Amino acid sequence: MAKGVWIVAEQRDGALRKVSFEIASAARKLADELGEEVCAVLVGSGVEGLASELGKYGVDKIYVADDAMFADYTTDAYSAAVAKVVKENDASILLLASSVQGKDLSSSLVGKLATGMASDCTEIKIADGKLLAIRPMYAGKVFGEIVVDSYPQMASLRPNVFAAVENAKAGEVVKFDAGVAADALKTKVLETQKDTSGKADLTEADIIVSGGRGMKGADEYKVIEELADLLGAAVGASRAAVDAGWRPQSDQVGQTGKVVSPNLYIACGISGAIQHLAGMSSSKYIVAINKDAEAPIFARADYGVVDDLFKVVPEVTAEAKKIL
Amino acid sequence: MNIVACVKQVPDTEALIKVKPDGSGIDEGGIKWVMNPYDEYGVEEALKLKEANGGEVTVVSLGPARTMETIRTALAMGADKGVHVTIDEADAYNTAAALAAAIKEINPDVVFCGQRAIDDDSGQVGSVLAELLGMPPITIITGFEVADGKVKAIKPIEGAQLVIESAMPCVVTAQKGLNEPRYASLPGIMKAKKKPVDVKDAAALGISIEPKAKIAKMTPPPERAPGKIIEGDDPAAKAAELVKLLREEAKVI
Structure with missing residues (x-):
């Protein structure tokens, strides 16, 4: 039976992004209610050291795929890695950030995992043992309460809405083989043009x-x-x-x-x-x-x-x- | 080049959206339906690609009978033919599955979608479609070109923009800023009436209507407590009061 509340931690340039702690904290709340574990997936190059930070925000286990081919985020590499570990472990709930990267990755996972997702949620809770996700629709003119009838039950969470709450857990690191062949990838990042204005996005x-x-x-x-x-x-x-x-x-x-x-x-x-x-x-x-x-x-x-x-x-x- | 542009018919951005009393959906009475604005960028890019390389643009849409108007709009802009998959409602996965079934037969080099539809705001269909077609998704882009059989796209991310290269065929989702969509000309509108549109029933394509993500209930947005209007005639005094409230009451500066 599917179990565990899973998240995908988002990192860039060797640092976890703040939204990763927000979704970890939101996941912790759901997991406590269900009496289950929070597991995070962390994909990147040279990122294993970041795992302990996730432990501070309530993550029990961090599944890490650390490889040079994950240095740049590409949809095909990252979604193959996350789909593999989430499937193998039969996750019940899977949460991502509704950030630029999270929107891309989560939607691709919906396809790979053949499941449903509530996008850009502003509230999540457990009702009758299942995920109930609340999200604005029609430009916020309407709010929808979404139930996902397949596993994993996916939701992407709007950044800056969920509080990041410290709640130290084991943060055990489990390395996994992503099973992704670098030469099979169809996309690559040619260039990253940074905004040098120094202003916050x-x-x-x-x-x-x-x-x-x-x-x-x-x-x-x-x-x-x-x-x-x-x-x-x-x-x-x-x-x-x-x-x-x-x-x-x-x-x-x-x-x-x-x-x-x-x-x-x-x-x-x-x-x-x-x-x-x-x-x-x-x-x-x-x-x-x-x-x-x-x-x-x-x-x-x-x-x-x-x-x-x-x-x-x-x-x-x-x-x-x-x-x- | 064989090009597909996916479009969705959505309520106009100015439309008043009301939830049905039983919360089962929205009241469609009085709504003006238009092409999803992000899909317009996709159609425009498809037409530009055809103009530069030759080929054909097929516009594909999923929805009830009224969707035909939006397909005709895309044909009036310059698309060559249409496919209308009829279905009353579908979640993101089933929508993508139906589009994939229709698009497989077309065997395209590039598929364009809007980055999201402004009705359900899910932003999933392009990526799921890519997955089901076995093509890489290149999402939320503001720049697009094809050179040497590869796609090069510009994707803004937080604090930077990426230049992404992708093999073809691929699925591309369009963001505002990609181009300026053309208007349908009068001759275009006349010609569109004669262009072929293939109508297929979703059920006949073997598409499930049982959603994976179900809308259990719709509600009006939560009420926000009434705010405080800072009264007075002197801008400086009002500014001082505002700064005080932000500092001491809201504690946000």
């Missing part, structure tokens, strides 16, 4: 300061950038601002952009169209600064300031400077 930022149609132009983003720099925040944009050419596509938050869940999201001159809300409504705190008191963003905001953003934002920066 939107999907990983703790704070995002975002500007919309009310910014009126590309140069005007300076007021937002100043506040963002002070707070160590990333700069985001609404679709209107991206379509107007004021900001690059990679800054877009929303239904056709990025989904973010920072601790603090400051929306400046953003009306709060459903398309934008879809990308940021799982933020922990939302601030809206907009001169239109009727803007729908205020219905979602924890704190609202009805005023001209060009008057308020520089004052916020000045005030924050006093205490930071």
Whole structure:
């Protein structure tokens, strides 16, 4: 019978990503309820030393495939390795991050394992001994409760939503043979072009300061950038601002952009169209600064300031400077 | 070159979505249906590839009878023929299985999908389809070219972008930024009416309608407690109050 709550730990450049601890902690909760173990799969090159960190976040066993061919993430190599070990051990539940890599890997595993998955979940629990996953659908206009009727029951978890909680367990390392032949792989990474701006990626930022149609132009983003720099925040944009050419596509938050869940999201001159809300409504705190008191963003905001953003934002920066 | 573009019909992004009283699904009344925006990038890239290399673009879609309108839209953009697999509802795995069954017969060099559909937001079908076709998936890409029989794609990841090379055939999923989809021209719309669309029943293709991932219930989004509007006329005073609340109450700065 299928058993155990499994996760795939995500690492890059020799370090585990924060979301790995989030999913480990979420897995621990489910496993405690079921009275089962948490097992992690860690694939990479020179990554065995990272296993102990997973133990700190409640992982009982870490299955490690450590090989030079896993130096770069490629779908075919990683999904073959994970599918093999998960199948051999008859996992009951399998959790991944809904990060860029996790989205790709988890979906490929759905195919390899011929199972079902609830994507980009914001809540998971056990009901009647099975995984019950809750996720936004239709840009967050609807929430779906998903039950997976095949094994492993898969879910991918939205980054920054689940708390990483230290809870030390054995973290025993089990090496496994991934059974992947390097020369059979059909894809490779030719080049990794790093963003050298030094700014946090939107999907990983703790704070995002975002500007919309009310910014009126590309140069005007300076007021937002100043506040963002002070707070160590990333700069985001609404679709209107991206379509107007004021900001690059990679800054877009929303239904056709990025989904973010920072601790603090400051929306400046953003009306709060459903398309934008879809990308940021799982933020922990939302601030809206907009001169239109009727803007729908205020219905979602924890704190609202009805005023001209060009008057308020520089004052916020000045005030924050006093205490930071 | 033999090219496939998969499309899905979805509610317009502005559509008001209401859950049926029994939570079994959404109320489809009054919804305007459109082509999934990410699939438009896939269709556009398929057409560009055909224009550069010759060949044929087949648009494949799964869904109820109304899906035919979306297939016609892709044909009006310039696709050559269509395949409509009829089914009322399917989860990601069954959708991919049905598409795979239809696409196998076409024997394509490249299959384009949108990186996700904006209705269920699952983002699984392209990758599962790749797996079932035995092709590598290249997902969520913003750049695509074919040279020397190989695909070279640009994939943004957190804090970087990758240049990925893949053997062909492969399945590619399109992200916004890949291209600017063309509009269907009036002559295109006229021509589309005469282009062939093969209609197949999912059951006849041997596709299960029993979902692996089942939606047990749909609910409206959770209510958010009403927020605090910081009152006053002086922007500086309001800014000071906001900073104080963020520091002392929310503890986020």
